[in-house]
Amino acid sequence: MTSGATKINPNKNDNFTDLHKPLNRLQAITEAARCTYCYDAPCIKACPTGIDIPTFIHQIRTDNITGAAKTILQENIMGGTCARACPTEVLCERACVRNHDQGKPVEIGLLQRFAVDDLVLSDEPHPFVRAPETDKRIAVVGAGPAGLSCAHRAALIGHTVTVFDGREKAGGLNEYGLAAYKMVDDFAQKEVEFLLGIGGIEMRHQQRLGQEIQLADLQQQYDAVFLAIGLSNSNQLGLENESLNGVVDAIDFIEDIRQAKDLNQLDAGDSVVVIGGGNTAIDAAVQAKRLGAEQVTLVYRRGEEHMSATDWEIELARKNGVTIQCWAKPIQLHGTNKVETITFEDTHLEQGRLVGTGDTFEIEVDRVYKAIGQSMNTDALTGLTLANGKIVINEHFQTNLKNVFAGGDCIASGEDLTVQAVEDGKRAAHAMGRVLFGIDVTEIF
Known part of the structure; x- marks a missing residue:
């Protein structure tokens, strides 16, 4: 295991503890003090919901935690989830001016989680009151x-x-x-x-x-x-034998993990390939590794710089022992009843267009997770x-x-x-x- 790599424990449940350790009150107030309370705050513009980030951080700094939570929730009622799952590293924290003078942004996501959790997970009444009934x-x-x-x-x-x-x-x-x-x-x-x-x-x-x-x-x-x-529809590879046992939509795999009561009962496979380059592919690959897969390879048809997953997520995969193979596309699945190998063709760009080179390689697998995007069900x-x-x-x-x-x-x-x-x-x-x-x-x- 490489330096800084995540330790994989035999008890699978132990591998799915909180990815980011939440801040305590002292840590939050100390981190909030790093904010310069910008007049024309670029972090607000970078937030799709327009949260007044400097104000809620200032409220934390002055120990007004409930006020900070209300400032967040009046713009983003799901601020708790967004604090956990939002790619802050490419949104508000990338825009933070502290990147320029200290080389490290204010931990906006962790501060947001601290404030929102303090209210959402409490027994306090709902912070907002409905307007009079409209009869609509x-x-x-x-x-x-x-x-x-x-x-x-x-x-x-x-x-x-x-x-x-x-x-x-x-x-x-x-x-x-x-x-x-x-x-x-x-x-x-x-x-x-x-x-x-x-x-x-x-x-x-x-x-x-x-x-x-x-x-x-x-x-x-x-x-x-x-x-x-x-x-709701997962995109398919369009390959022969795609219905083989062991070829699974990554989103279904992730759902199984989320709904499992005991992760020790789940089998992610031993030799796993994840196809895709987004955050869903990263989530599937990392979780397969944490469930005990010996070898997990994430394969993407273009270069790493083209992946929609953030740099932080890509590095998370590497820290968890995931091998990332770029410039390759799947062309054939092999197996009798269960997938056994998958053939890839090397790819490159010709005048901006992705094409195969004709060179191929095979990976032995017992599980393939497809994470190549989703589409809308238009039937209704x-x-x-x-x-x-x-x-x-x-x-x-x-x-x-x-x-x-x-x-x-x-x-x-x-x-x-x-x-x-x-x-x-x-x-x-x-x-x-x-x-x-x-x-x-x-x-x-």
Whole structure:
């Protein structure tokens, strides 16, 4: 094991403790003192939800922890998850001016977690109070970050909200799709419980669009509909033998880990290949290693500089003993009933276009995890205008269908990040209040 590498323990549960050790009160106040409280703070501009970062850090520094939490949550009601899973290293912390004069940014993510956890995990009442009832009924389809954010903000405005979700638990990718070491101690469900504390929100589980519920019916029964259906279909390799045992969608593997009561009962494989270059691929590779896989190789068709995973995530994979193989694409899976080997072709760029070189190599495997992206299930979206696999909206988050709005990963609003989805949901709730009901949210907040 190389220097600085993560120790893999025989008890698999011990390998999924908190990735980032949370700050205690003294550490938080000390770290907050490093913030210069910039007048034109670049960290705010770098945050998709526009949290007033210098203000909440100043509140921590003055030991006003509840005030800091409220400052965060009034812009990002899922600030706890975002503090754990948001790529702060390429957003707010990259923008921090301390990078320039001290070579190290203020630990904004850890400070945010400290403040939010202090409130969300307490027995304190919900920090916000609903506006007077508007008598408007809102249907939200999807209980992921965008849907829950929209539901909370719509309820805060005074609407009555019903959230429909196809799963047994709310949270979407926060519950099912993030690495277990990022979301320990069932935090996703604790955050949902906190969020619902605003009141005015009814959850209906195992309600799938196009099956138990229909979009046309929701349009008739509710004053507005917000679609936050995410990207539920995993992209496939398109190779022969892809249905062999041991060839698994990475997102399903991650879900199995998140929902397992005892990780010692899970088998990730011994010789593992993960195909992909995003954070999901990293999450799958690292977790396979922590579950005891002897060899884990992450293979990506382009160069490391093209990977959508952040540099921090890539380094995390290496520290956990993952081998990263770039410039190779899978061309054939081999095996009788179970995958045994996978053939790759070397790749390179010709005039900006990725092509195979004709040179190949094989890796012996007993498990292949596919993490090459996800797409939207469009089966129940008849009548909606789509483009490039996403729902088309205008500047008010409205679709082409009457009183139907959309946000989160199912629209093209930027990066497919939790923090962006939360912002979409918040802004959509504001927009439907303004456009449909003539409500000026600036008079409420």
